[in-house]
Amino acid sequence: MQTTNTTEQQIIEAARKIFMHRGLTGARMQDIADEAGINKAMLHYYYRSKDKLFDIVLTEAVDQMLSRLNAVFSGDLELPEKIRSAVDNYITGISENPFLPLFVLNEINQNPHRIAERFLSAPNFPNIRGFAQQLLEGMEKGTLRKVDPVQLMISIISMCIFPFLAKPLLQAVFTIDDPAFLGFMEERKVFVTEFVLNALRP
């Protein structure tokens, strides 16, 4: 039992890459085989069907997104620092895997029930209540302007994720290349943090 580059691993990695980019219906088994540098039949030998293979990739992806959400809303930092670190971690994480959000959102929209269940039953489902509680306390004390915590949480996530979803469009509109886009997202960490904290001033 070798630790790296076993055939199963190669297949999963290839499948992840192709499925992420093309989606379930857009991906072809041949593409995955080519990407993995093996034969098409091997895919069926190790994983019985396209659906099975896809299921594994999707589960991994959902898990990964949940971990990120967790990172955003858990921990016991003070609010400003928590928001700063949340935005930072989130944008950094997605930068390493920029197709992940679109992939997950897509498949959720294709099959809401199946995936919603998977999210809710996940062991690492994020601790939303804790963050909301922390916000409410700040509002009671008067250090924060009163806003709906749910609206706020969704706004923070929106501002972090959306630019990745619309990346090619933004690049076209503002004529920026790939390195410049990364720079833009680095600046965005600061912008979003400042933006949110300023919006929450009483």
Next chain:
Amino acid sequence: MQTTNTTEQQIIEAARKIFMHRGLTGARMQDIADEAGINKAMLHYYYRSKDKLFDIVLTEAVDQMLSRLNAVFSGDLELPEKIRSAVDNYITGISENPFLPLFVLNEINQNPHRIAERFLSAPNFPNIRGFAQQLLEGMEKGTLRKVDPVQLMISIISMCIFPFLAKPLLQAVFTIDDPAFLGFMEERKVFVTEFVLNALRP
């Protein structure tokens, strides 16, 4: 030449519905024919191929999104009122066609070059400069906190669009049904407007 419900029209409407929901690779010509209440062969009679049909739907969709962006950033209102009306119009517009953003973002990511060109060469490309200029003036006068106009514009759009992209997920996480979601988006119009204006206080 009748004004409504010509066969071409029925086909386009059906194609729009199916393509929006399933994407290019996920949609089947049979589904479109069923939806239009006609025979599969008719699709090829009026529009030569699946690709041709898809192209028409996509072009329409891109156009529609550009119009919305235009609505957000054009006009000659004062800034607070402009932002309020922009958010309102945008959320209302997408509510009527909630699959549009995911559809467009998807196909942009599948084929960045083709679609980016289409965006940029569109006659109704939004007047971004005007809005940015308006912001800069406010910042000079000291009525607005200084921020990067591009980051701001993307943030406003993010907060309006993202909830629609993640709708099934949000519904699962917060256990809200369809009517409640609409209510949530109504409240969001006010929230986003207030949020942005407060963030821009000097």
Next chain:
DNA sequence: GTCTATATCGGGATAGAC
């Protein structure tokens, strides 16, 4: 213009040799 029947093709899946 509208239908039925059919050709054609791509891609998922399996058989079987090695």
Next chain:
DNA sequence: GTCTATCCCGATATAGAC
């Protein structure tokens, strides 16, 4: 475990009668 060849089905596309 790995390969080649092949099966088989679903989906696009076309032919041709009416």
